[in-house]
Amino acid sequence: MAMDESVRKSVLSAVPSLRAFAISLCGNVDRADDLVQETLVRALANIDSFQPGTNMSAWLFTILRNHFRSEYRKRRREVEDSEGHYADTLKTQPEQHGQVEFREFREALAHLPSDQREALILVGASGFSYEEAAHICGCAVGTIKSRVNRARTRLAELLAIDSADEFGPDEQTRAVLAGGRD
Amino acid sequence: METAANRNKKDPAKPAKLGREVQARLGQQLRAMYDEVVNQGVPSRFTSLLTQLDGEENKDKR
Numbered sequence: 001m002a003m004d005e006s007v008r009k010s011v012l013s014a015v016p017s018l019r020a021f022a023i024s025l026c027g028n029v030d031r032a033d034d035l036v037q038e039t040l041v042r043a044l045a046n047i048d049s050f051q052p053g054t055n056m057s058a059w060l061f062t063i064l065r066n067h068f069r070s071e072y073r074k075r076r077r078e079v080e081d082s083e084g085h086y087a088d089t090l091k092t093q094p095e096q097h098g099q100v101e102f103r104e105f106r107e108a109l110a111h112l113p114s115d116q117r118e119a120l121i122l123v124g125a126s127g128f129s130y131e132e133a134a135h136i137c138g139c140a141v142g143t144i145k146s147r148v149n150r151a152r153t154r155l156a157e158l159l160a161i162d163s164a165d166e167f168g169p170d171e172q173t174r175a176v177l178a179g180g181r182d
Numbered sequence: 183m184e185t186a187a188n189r190n191k192k193d194p195a196k197p198a199k200l201g202r203e204v205q206a207r208l209g210q211q212l213r214a215m216y217d218e219v220v221n222q223g224v225p226s227r228f229t230s231l232l233t234q235l236d237g238e239e240n241k242d243k244r
Contacts, residue, residue, distance in 0.1 A: 003236040015228050020219035037231060044235050102218070105211045124209055125216035156204050 007047065010056040011040065017126055018060055024121045025068050027110065035071075039064040058128065062136045065118065108158035112151050119147035120155075 015036065022032035022039075043050075043063050050059055109117060115137070122133040123144065130148075134141040200208075 003232070008232055008236070011232065012224055012229065015224045016220040016222065019222070019225075020216045023219055024216070033225070033227070036228065040228065040231060041235065044232075102211070102215045105215060109212075109215075120212065121216065124212045152200055152205060152208055155208055156200055159208075 003044070003047075007050075007056075011043065011060065014057040014060050015040075017057065018064055021061060021121060021126055022064060022068070024109070024125075025065070025114075025118060035064060035068055038067055042067065055132065058132050058136060061122070061126070061128075065136055104159065108155050111158055112154055116147045116151035116154070119144050120151035123148050 018036050018039065019032060022035045023029055026032055026035060039060060043060055050056065109120075112120070118137065119133060122128045122136060123130060128136065130141050130144050134144045137144065
């Protein structure tokens with residue numbers, strides 16, 4: 001049986017966001033692309049377990065996240081450090097994946113615990129609902145909400161954002177963020 | 183639509199509440215960083231990979 005054209009399309013359309021998520025997990029573009037490739041190989045080998053009509057993107061994110069976690073656990077025996085190691089990885093990748101303007105933000109993000117970082121990315125950038133993010137991370141919805149809140153608070157501290165006056169009013173952006181990204 | 187204020191009411195374990203402007207600023211930066219990668223589209227290695235995987239599957243089943 002050849003790959004269903006609709007499957008191929010929905011897999012490919014998830015790739016850009018999978019890459020962005022993978023980079024946020026491992027902090028390295030080359031490693032992230034390998035991670036996405038390994039994810040696609042696994043996904044297509046198990047395509048029969050994908051339920052048509054459900055969210056292909058969420059399914060692929062789950063595979064990528066679980067694969068990264070199991071690889072990461074292996075490596076952590078060598079480098080026992082869930083925060084600093086990621087930050088160091090970023091430092092050895094000078095501006096490889098981005099503009100200087102995001103450097104400060106990226107460094108702050110790197111200092112978050114990995115569970116908070118992934119929750120914030122899934123909800124705040126990938127556009128998943130709290131429920132979808134909870135499913136991807138295999139935890140309760142309340143846990144995701146709490147991680148996202150803690151991540152935002154910590155980021156604000158790290159970036160020393162404490163005055164609303166710095167940014168000026170932007171009602172539309174406020175409304176968007178207050179409601180998540182959907 | 184669920185608002186940040188409603189979420190906080192429902193979550194007693196929440197940390198100190200951030201102002202909406204601060205949250206908006208963080209959200210903008212996060213999405214700008216993420217979308218920078220998303221906007222790169224699909225690198226050709228992934229379209230090639232799918233074609234290759236599809237070919238292998240056909241071979242196996244014949």
